[in-house]
Amino acid sequence: MKKALSTLAAISLLAAPAAADPLADAVKADMPSLLAIYRDLHANPELSFEEVKSAAKMAAEAKKAGFEVTTGVGKTGVVAVLRNGPGPVVLLRADMDGLPLIERTGLPFASKVKATTREGAETGVMHACGHDTHMTAWIGTARRLAAMKGQWSGTLVMIGQPAEEIGSGARAMLEDGLYTRFPKPSTVIAFHDGPGPAGVISYVDGYTMANVDTVDLTVKGVGGHGAYPHLAKDPIVLAARIVTALQTLVAREVDPLESGVVTVGSFIGGTKHNIIPDETKLQLTVRSYTPEVRKILLDGIARIAKGEAIAAGMPEDRMPVMTLKDGITNATFNTQPLTGQIAAAFTERFGKDRVRPGRAQMGGEDFSQFYLADKENIQSLLFWVSGTPKAQWDAAGGDMTKLPSIHSPFWAPDPEVTIGTATEAMVTAALTVLGKK
Incomplete structure (x- = not known):
């Protein structure tokens, strides 16, 4: 003491x-x-x-x-x-x-x-x-x-x-x-x-x-042999396109005087060098202050993921699946x-x-x-x-x-x-x- x-x-x-x-x-x-x-x-x-x-x-x-x-x-x-x-x-x-x-x-x-x-x-x-x-x-x-x-x-x-x-x-x-x-x-x-x-x-x-939203994004593809990519639809390449496109949400869709963050913290896909997997998973944290910016970011993630999948030629039943996790913080x-x-x-x-x-x-x-x-x-x-x-x-x-x-x-x-x-x-x-x- x-x-x-x-x-x-x-x-x-x-x-x-x-x-x-x-x-x-x-x-x-x-x-x-x-x-x-x-x-x-x-x-x-x-x-x-x-x-x-x-x-x-x-x-x-x-x-x-x-x-x-x-x-x-x-x-x-x-x-x-x-x-x-x-x-x-x-x-x-x-x-x-x-x-x-x-x-x-x-x-x-x-x-x-x-x-x-x-x-x-x-x-x-x-x-x-x-x-x-x-x-x-x-x-x-x-x-x-x-x-x-x-x-x-x-x-x-x-x-x-x-x-x-x-x-x-x-x-x-x-x-x-x-x-x-x-x-x-x-x-x-x-x-x-x-x-x-x-x-x-x-x-x-x-x-x-900030508002905190935790997002899981499952990016689907059609698996196959890495030596024959034309016979598959690669979800890793698609997921990479999505990650890149997501960077435009804050840069080009949110008012510069407002604040927002979209961070992809995890990119998981594949098991072996020569296998194109069936799907890839992305984990995101999304931050904002106002309800309006929150909606822009979450809607934008869903839109970009689907749009990139369409551009990659994915069939309708292989569209990405977006899930909001529990514990959403306002x-x-x-x-x-x-x-x-x-x-x-x-x-x-x-x-x-x-x-x-x-x-x-x-x-x-x-x-x-x-x-x-x-x-x-x-x-x-x-x-x-x-x-x-x-x-x-x-x-x-x-x-x-x-x-x-x-x-x-x-x-x-x-x-x-x-x-x-x-x-x-x-x-x-x-x-x-x-x-x-």
Whole structure:
């Protein structure tokens, strides 16, 4: 514990609040306990919809703080409710799942967990997206808001969400009655860690994360001997044409002032040098912000695939088959006036140097579902807390291309600064919305 406290004392001024106050002092005092929880969560990650132990730890901590706790919501989700008089209902979310990835950080508490994916592959498991910092800050936030009940009025709903990494957990919780079995929020808030100087908060007004569509494209052909291609119809050549033509969707069909991505991440076909296969499979990820661009891209993929097949002389019964996979993620949208109000509160607490407007990203987040479930009546904000350790950031000269990012086997944020900043920020955000006594 002494070592942890000395580490806290050495945290750079970047991670200190603009002025000391009771909240900052309470978070610092709680940090040794939070770091122990963080290391445990980091060393024991669980895959999507398997977050049983993680959920149990969060539930136990919320119960200790005085919340009414329900587990098993949306399979493995946690819902903790704290009623504290009349006022708004605020939902704070942390996601829980790890990634199928072998950790290579070299940390003394690095994950050694092995598991089997839904597809049947044996894999390591790692919190390479920082959900361990999310869960830990969630616990710190629950403790602080419970201890500060005299300063706010309303209802706090804190959820541990499963399966964010496969885009299914938020929807599963909603379908299991999140907004009917429990108080329905007027405001939903979450944070995500990421690369950048540790302790800096960033936010985006409007679209902040993208629609994510996962597309499987089966390109059919007529198999045969590689020495006699004129007797076959080669699906590999056809698939190559399709991949090339797909590049024109964003370049020539999407408004240059809009954003879109069509990436072919997998091209699978054939078994032997001299065999022309019957079919080839392409796997795509498609990103956009607006519904209009999303439709242009998805419709365009189907049209180009069929058009190239016709041009290649494929019969009607050998047209490509396009399939949208489960776990479709909708774009995350930060609303006004909530975004402006909380950004102002962050600036007041942390100072202008630590609170910055950010840029929208093409990554996906199913946090969007909590807003989209009733967007006429719900305000929403997802903000970022940077976590790159100061020594790494300085050594790289602030060049992000030289540093690990989320989903890297080397991602290891500074836990003291990231968790401390996120806890203070989540408490500040909640208090900005909740009515005061």
